[in-house]
Amino acid sequence: MRIEDKLYLIGYKVDEDGSHLEVNKKDVCKKCKNKACTFVCPVDVYKYDEKEEKLSINYDACVECGTCKIVCEYIEWRYPRGGFGVAYKFG
Numbered sequence: 001m002r003i004e005d006k007l008y009l010i011g012y013k014v015d016e017d018g019s020h021l022e023v024n025k026k027d028v029c030k031k032c033k034n035k036a037c038t039f040v041c042p043v044d045v046y047k048y049d050e051k052e053e054k055l056s057i058n059y060d061a062c063v064e065c066g067t068c069k070i071v072c073e074y075i076e077w078r079y080p081r082g083g084f085g086v087a088y089k090f091g
């Protein structure tokens with residue numbers, strides 16, 4: 001089974017009140033050379049628009065693996081509020 005097919009099995013309850021992922025320092029992404037967040041996330045939550053010089057965070061697709069918080073010290077990472085976020089189904 002491909003990873004993309006497995007991702008279709010995941011359920012989400014999106015917290016419309018806001019993101020559980022934030023960058024905690026202003027303008028740091030503009031200066032960031034490697035933009036590591038944009039290639040380590042398995043579900044492409046982070047996208048950097050070079051023209052606009054802006055990082056977008058599509059938090060509703062996050063599978064809560066924690067990789068981005070390891071590669072970037074400026075990402076403020078929390079679990080979503082209770083009852084929200086990803087729901088894994090097994091079997």
Ligand code: SF4
Nearest residue numbers: 029032035036037072
């Ligand atoms: S979130 Fe971190 S890794 Fe991603 S562009 Fe900003 S500073 Fe770079």
Ligand code: SF4
Nearest residue numbers: 041062063065066068
């Ligand atoms: S926790 Fe994992 S899935 Fe969520 S944004 Fe970070 S790298 Fe992507």
